Amino acid sequence: MKTGLILSLALAAAAFAAPPVVIQNAKVLTVTKGTFQGSVLIQDGKIVEAGEKVMVPPGARIIDAAGQYLMPGIIDAHTHIASESTNEGSISVSSMARIEDAINPEDISIYRALAGGVTTAHVLHGSANSIGGTTVVLKMRWTRDAAGLVFEGARPGLKFALGENPKRSGSGASPSRTTPRYPATRMGIEDVIRQAFVEAKQYQQAWGDYQAKVKSGVQATPPRRDLKLEPIVEVLEGKRMTHVHAYRADEILMMLRLAEELGFKIHSLEHGLEGYKVAKEIVAHGAGVSTFSDWWAYKMEAIDAIPYNAALMMRKGVLVSLNSDDLNANLSTRLNTEAAKTMKYGGLNETEALALITINPARQLEIDKRVGSIEPGKDADLVIYDKHPLSSFARVQKVFIDGEMYFDRDRDVSGRAEREVRKKALTDRQKEREKEQKKSFPTRRPS
């Protein structure tokens, strides 16, 4: 009894101050500070030291990664996993919709992405609307609740969409849509976005006037709070990031000019398949692009997509990342090979290729002080691969987030038999229940 108490106390203490972890003998791909054979020391969820030799504190847990590769956790800059709804597609401006409300922490896609080395994912509203909903950055802390997944301190974002998707949602071309929705053209999309910002500016003005009156002691009625306009005002005030779904060069230019006209910044162009055509203009605005490796011809507006896009833009100075755009973790389980493709198409070197899925998306999301590379002071979000991560034969072995191991291939494999046993037991009990039920509720038929 007493030993039990002591044991549980010890466990509780351990939970508060997890022992330091040292990952040894790995090939460390830091992405920002070169590659070396060495070790990484993790303490209190942070990377404390990374080098050929690191201090091993007493009581540290040693993980021998001899012959293996250690890289920063992958950041998926654009995904739709872990969310129970993706589009509030009923209206063209749905900025009141929040992905955060629909987080499903039990979505198996989180675990699958984790097993693909993803530690951070930017979950966006879909592309049905000219202005979609607010986005959320999550860490793949599988088994935690919705609030526990949220990347604390990450700047909030707002999704925009141009081109075919918002056009199609509105045109009445979709058989399920009975009432056509404005806009149905690219011109209309520009108009809808401009109109929304004009409204938001009026709203901002109304609040400004009210606050000025209150300050000078004048009796005033506050304006009605409008949850649709608030995020747009936040964009105008630079408090909220913007992520714009755009494929074609012409609509990319339209959006950059519109943003400059209205006075806000585009932080990232999502997909940007024709970005290589207007890389100079994108750099001039200061936007990043989160694109695909080699997706092509799946819709008309993707007709000029080329697999060289990422490399070409990067060479012109665009901050580029690659994303999965997943609904059910599929591509996010192998973003490493997506990155590797840029070495064949465009000739990026290993570090540049890895940057596309680590430090670059971190910079785009402005979370690069916390994640995206292996550097002392950053979150211990790390992946151990058995082979070089840019090889298609590489398999993720272990994944750490905040220094805690959230995925372990051995644990997963060895746990499968036990899961099957549990499943079998539950299935048997269910069958028994069904039998019982038949006994107590015999189907009566008139004789």
Next chain:
Amino acid sequence: MKHAMLLLSLVLPAAGADPPPLAIRNARVVTVSGPVLKKATVVVKDGLIAAVGENIDVPKDAWVIEGEGLTVYPGLIDALSNWGIPEAAALAPAPAASGRTSTTPRPAPSATPDPSAPPPAQGPEDRPSNTSWQRAADLVKPTDRRLEAARSAGFTTAVTFPMTGIFAGQGAVINLAGEKAQQMVVASPVGQYLAFPAGSGFGGGGGFPGSLMGVFAYIRQLNIDADYYRQARLEYEKRPAGARRPDYDRASEGWLESPRILLPATRAMEIDRVLRLAAEVKKLAVVYGAHEGYKAADLLKKAGAPVLMSLKWPEKARDADPDQPESLRTLELRDKAPSTPAALAKAGVKFAFYTDKIDRPRDALRAVRRAIDAGLSVDDAVRALTLAAAEIYGVAGQIGSIEAGKIANLLVTSGDLFQEKTQVKFVLIDGVKFEPAPETPPAEEVAR
């Protein structure tokens, strides 16, 4: 004289020839609020419990029922229902308490739009799927054919709600019998019923909201609007001259007069989600469904939110493909859902049962037995069918237990409520006796 008579009839709406008092003598009385009385008498007068106890004088003019071998319980309460609203019976069977499904199927878009249909809603300001002002108390009818089956199973009371739309309307505590609809209502309004209809999201043409996050945004905005509306009304009423009057908004009115809101959540993560919403809109929340509540008991305790526990335990669909593999999570939920009541009781979360989509009210007690098999005490089970519901809706002063002064809603059985062989002898509703109808096989089986 004339005035006096009018007054009298106002005070005693059910007047007329007063029925004589009724006494159930020497029965086992499960008072719920107090100890079980092994051999006691309950006296009912004027529709109220006049006295209960072991040494009670039976009034001379009383109609005496010998209670030897019988057990008296407070009448059972269905804590979330649409009994009494006959129109609801025709609708799809009661609520699916999940974030993704709904009681109200979205009308399937047809190829040719109906020209008379209103244009699709463009946002919260159009107040779509909103009848928050609607009161169940105004909709109930004693002619609802489901009432007899409910009474025959021992139910005397239901907390009944309109169930259409997102903001469906105000519930009422009703007694399941009455000459007139007005006599059925015990308390109103007792809460706002919310449901989260699922939508395709990708421009289905159904109007706002088309997704779960749209519904949440709507609830949040309506809460803000209602508050703004209240303030504006107050300002205006103080100084109407020279001020522009605020537009009348029945949706805000309905929201403001809701003493509590009922939120759907089956899974633990849905419970977590709706509790966060409730905290944000600062409304007293009641969670309904809660099959995975065994994982969320601490969360509910911390939030102080009571639970309406669905008795429709999740089971494999009858027409499910037997070869389709099922996830561990699904299997676990089916296995463990009936352990939720015990877990809630242990954590000190207040909960009451509701019959949900159970076809026959009688099957509700069989469903409770599964919760008892999974660890719920019989006392807690009885409480969750009686006093707990009354407490959750703030009507424990009127119903839910056998105490002098409370409404005479009683259930008299041949024995322990949860024994298979136990029969309902009769119920009293407002002191009026109803005997159970002979159990008939359900219609669908007769039809074969």
